[in-house]
Amino acid sequence: AQSVTQLGSHVSVSEGALVLLRCNYSSSVPPYLFWYVQYPNQGLQLLLKYTSAATLVKGINGFEAEFKKSETSFHLTKPSAHMSDAAEYFCAVSGSNTGFQKLVFGTGTRLLVSP
Amino acid sequence: KAGVTQTPRYLIKTRGQQVTLSCSPISGHRSVSWYQQTPGQGLQFLFEYFSETQRNKGNFPGRFSGRQFSNSRSEMNVSTLELGDSALYLCASSFDGERNTQYFGPGTRLTVL
Numbered sequence: 001a002q003s004v005t006q007l008g009s010h011v012s013v014s015e016g017a018l019v020l021l022r023c024n025y026s027s028s029v030p031p032y033l034f035w036y037v038q039y040p041n042q043g044l045q046l047l048l049k050y051t052s053a054a055t056l057v058k059g060i061n062g063f064e065a066e067f068k069k070s071e072t073s074f075h076l077t078k079p080s081a082h083m084s085d086a087a088e089y090f091c092a093v094s095g096s097n098t099g100f101q102k103l104v105f106g107t108g109t110r111l112l113v114s115p
Numbered sequence: 116k117a118g119v120t121q122t123p124r125y126l127i128k129t130r131g132q133q134v135t136l137s138c139s140p141i142s143g144h145r146s147v148s149w150y151q152q153t154p155g156q157g158l159q160f161l162f163e164y165f166s167e168t169q170r171n172k173g174n175f176p177g178r179f180s181g182r183q184f185s186n187s188r189s190e191m192n193v194s195t196l197e198l199g200d201s202a203l204y205l206c207a208s209s210f211d212g213e214r215n216t217q218y219f220g221p222g223t224r225l226t227v228l
Binding site: 034036042043044045046049090092098099100101102103104105106107108 | 119146148150157158159160163165170171173205207209215216217218219220221222
């Protein structure tokens with residue numbers, strides 16, 4: 001079985017500050033890992049994904065994440081926060097044992113950006 | 116290319132009723148998955164359809180069912196609605212095969228009174 005743990009249900013940063021959202025995964029098979037963002041009253045938008053190619057993954061809107069097998073982590077970062085980044089962020093995992101189309105999500109982290 | 120569309124966007128039902136939600140995937144996508152999002156349980160996988168066949172299923176009671184049509188459009192049905200079924204139901208589609216990324220629609224907000 002697979003699972004992800006997102007540390008911190010809320011993260012607050014100032015505009016222009018570094019954004020760091022933490023995600024640790026558990027998987028008995030090589031994982032596929034994803035970060036999605038959800039704005040109020042909307043669906044999920046894919047930010048980036050790791051599928052066993054490069055361990056440093058670059059996504060949209062200046063976000064990136066690094067897959068670290070030794071730490072079972074896939075933390076999301078952005079060098080400089082923008083007001084428009086305020087949203088809820090979800091880390092998700094899938095794998096061959098439960099089906100690649102079955103995403104298992106973390107509980108989400110709400111990012112608050114202050115001026 | 117148009118994204119995933121879901122209809123209706125909002126729905127209010129009463130306990131005991133049944134409801135059908137619709138999802139149209141991105142053109143060319145043959146896999147459709149459904150998820151339930153609630154404040155208490157978060158995002159949970161319901162089921163996935165590929166080429167009109169259910170390929171994977173989550174841990175939901177039999178009141179939750181789905182189907183997929185030959186044009187890849189999908190519907191999910193919930194019978195005998197309970198208050199706890201109030202949720203945002205999200206549909207996601209992917210191109211082909213199991214290893215492709217899922218793209219989500221805006222969701223259907225179901226309220227059960």
